[in-house]
Amino acid sequence: MLGFRDCTDMPMEHLESPPPSDHDTVRAVQWQGDHLRLLDQRKLPFDEAWVDCHDANEVAEAIRDLVVRGAPAIGIAAAWGVVLAAQRGDDLDAALARLRTARPTAVNLMWALDRMRVCIDAGANAASLAREAQAIQDEDLAANRAMGAMGAALIQPESGVLTHCNTGSLATSGFGTALGVIRAGYASGGIARVFADETRPWLQGARLTMWELGRDRIPATLIADSAASHLMKAGEVQWVIVGADRIAANGDTANKIGTYQLAIAAKHHGVKFMVVAPSTTVDMATPSGDDIHIELRDPLELLSHAGQRTVAERAQAWNPVFDVTPHELIDVLVTERGVIERPDAAALRAMFGASGSH
Numbered sequence: 001m002l003g004f005r006d007c008t009d010m011p012m013e014h015l016e017s018p019p020p021s022d023h024d025t026v027r028a029v030q031w032q033g034d035h036l037r038l039l040d041q042r043k044l045p046f047d048e049a050w051v052d053c054h055d056a057n058e059v060a061e062a063i064r065d066l067v068v069r070g071a072p073a074i075g076i077a078a079a080w081g082v083v084l085a086a087q088r089g090d091d092l093d094a095a096l097a098r099l100r101t102a103r104p105t106a107v108n109l110m111w112a113l114d115r116m117r118v119c120i121d122a123g124a125n126a127a128s129l130a131r132e133a134q135a136i137q138d139e140d141l142a143a144n145r146a147m148g149a150m151g152a153a154l155i156q157p158e159s160g161v162l163t164h165c166n167t168g169s170l171a172t173s174g175f176g177t178a179l180g181v182i183r184a185g186y187a188s189g190g191i192a193r194v195f196a197d198e199t200r201p202w203l204q205g206a207r208l209t210m211w212e213l214g215r216d217r218i219p220a221t222l223i224a225d226s227a228a229s230h231l232m233k234a235g236e237v238q239w240v241i242v243g244a245d246r247i248a249a250n251g252d253t254a255n256k257i258g259t260y261q262l263a264i265a266a267k268h269h270g271v272k273f274m275v276v277a278p279s280t281t282v283d284m285a286t287p288s289g290d291d292i293h294i295e296l297r298d299p300l301e302l303l304s305h306a307g308q309r310t311v312a313e314r315a316q317a318w319n320p321v322f323d324v325t326p327h328e329l330i331d332v333l334v335t336e337r338g339v340i341e342r343p344d345a346a347a348l349r350a351m352f353g354a355s356g357s358h
Contacts, residue, residue, distance in 0.1 A: 157189060263330065
């Protein structure tokens with residue numbers, strides 16, 4: 001599914017993108033030359049702490065433990081993890097293997113590591129690998145800005161939107177995917193009302209999206225996950241806008257748990273449903289959503305809150321962190337390559353080809 005360029009002696013091509021605006025000030029993944037600095041998303045919104053990673057193992061641990069999260073940001077961080085391994089003279093095969101298993105659902109992680117693998121196989125040294133990792137990060141920012149403009153253009157003026165989880169600058173190189181559309185739509189005046197649901201059990205919507213929007217001066221209203229259908233029935237939103245962790249060849253989309261039920265509710269209430277994701281999230285090697293591995297995490301994440309158990313001791317919990325929305329429930333898929341209405345296997349083949357070569 002991957003297309004690559006020679007990265008052994010080619011100078012890095014920085015894609016041109018506008019400087020950060022008043023509505024885009026967060027940069028959660030920062031390369032420091034000899035280590036990777038990550039904004040610790042477990043501690044937001046009250047503590048803006050940073051975690052410094054000095055080797056690939058520390059990057060893998062940060063990905064697994066949700067210091068960094070969001071499919072694009074995970075891929076970017078993993079690419080820098082490979083650079084750290086090369087700088088230290090570590091076993092690159094072992095580093096790649098460790099990083100690959102950190103989070104199994106997000107295809108961007110695999111794509112970024114495969115791209116770095118091609119460079120390694122071509123004889124790239126640490127400096128060349130650093131150029132490639134920076135290119136991955138720059139390309140993501142440029143893609144996010146393009147998707148934001150395309151998605152915002154589809155939204156009628158004075159619309160209300162609902163978003164799920166966190167898909168902004170915290171989850172990407174900057175600007176965001178679904179939240180990038182909301183940023184662009186708010187800046188242009190098309191979006192009048194923004195709602196974010198809390199997104200249990202890690203509360204990414206409550207802790208991260210509300211923090212990010214507030215920091216960038218975009219007014220937003222938080223709702224409980226279970227209030228979404230009532231919000232739609234009340235006519236407060238015309239679009240649900242979400243990101244994706246993996247999009248299958250037929251358009252089925254894996255995203256944060258709770259996305260599927262939002263799509264069902266949106267269809268019932270006549271609310272449009274938009275998925276926003278870079279082309280690196282499209283996995284043409286996965287035929288349908290039935291073939292996507294869904295990550296299960298520790299049941300204690302459901303049974304506890306902030307380290308304090310909140311459920312009776314003998315209770316059990318089932319904690320899938322993603323679900324799959326069938327393509328029939330998706331009105332629009334926005335990637336940096338363009339907009340696909342009613343995405344299905346034929347539409348994705350037309351845009352990405354049978355193999356998804358980039």
